[in-house]
Amino acid sequence: MIRIYCDGACDNTNKNQENKISSYGFVVLDGEGNEIYKEHGVIAKGELATSNVSEHGAILKALEWVESKGVAGAVSVLSDSQMSIYQHLGKTTVCKKGEKPYGKYYRLARIITDRIKKNNIALDFKWIPREQNEIADKLSKIDQK
Numbered sequence: 001m002i003r004i005y006c007d008g009a010c011d012n013t014n015k016n017q018e019n020k021i022s023s024y025g026f027v028v029l030d031g032e033g034n035e036i037y038k039e040h041g042v043i044a045k046g047e048l049a050t051s052n053v054s055e056h057g058a059i060l061k062a063l064e065w066v067e068s069k070g071v072a073g074a075v076s077v078l079s080d081s082q083m084s085i086y087q088h089l090g091k092t093t094v095c096k097k098g099e100k101p102y103g104k105y106y107r108l109a110r111i112i113t114d115r116i117k118k119n120n121i122a123l124d125f126k127w128i129p130r131e132q133n134e135i136a137d138k139l140s141k142i143d144q145k
Contacts, residue, residue: 001074002036003029004062005128007136008043008054008081009144020049024058025139028065037065040139048101055081056105058140059088059125063112066121074122078133085127088113 006026025040043057044050059077066075079085086092087106094106116123130137 001031001076002066002071003076003078004066005029005133005136006055006058006062006077006079007133007140008051008056008058009137009140010049010051010054011144012051017047020047021045021144022049022051022054022057023140023143024054024061025136025142026058026062026065027135027139028062038135038139039065040142042143043105044101050101052081052083052100052102053105054140055079055084056102056109058136059084060105060109060112063109063116066123067112067116071121074124075116076124076126078126078128080128080130080133080137082127085125088125 004026008024010022021042022044023042027035028037030036039061044053059079062077087094094103113123
């Protein structure tokens with residue numbers, strides 16, 4: 001089973017909306033726990049940059065990687081964002097009224113999730129405590145500087 005640890009970052013202390021950045025990071029581990037890929041980058045800037053955009057963007061980018069590599073077998077997407085994971089599990093809803101900025105990233109991730117599952121890949125989403133997500137957390141903060 002491949003495990004993908006995802007995290008997002010957004011400096012919510014930055015009062016200047018123009019300078020806000022939503023960034024992401026994820027690391028992919030094989031069945032033995034060996035790192036096989038990692039990525040980080042910027043998902044949004046300015047007024048669209050929020051913590052939720054960052055978290056959903058990280059999951060989206062990880063799923064895009066899975067799809068682009070033609071991964072076979074089982075894939076587990078892990079994040080310390082309870083809201084994001086619970087939304088992907090269908091335990092909580094995504095706000096449709098007055099569309100939130102993160103909704104776009106969630107919906108794109110759901111489209112990719114459906115395509116991945118149609119290819120007989122066992123895909124699941126799991127919430128993990130922040131302490132178990134340190135590598136993705138560090139990656140997500142690289143582009144905040």
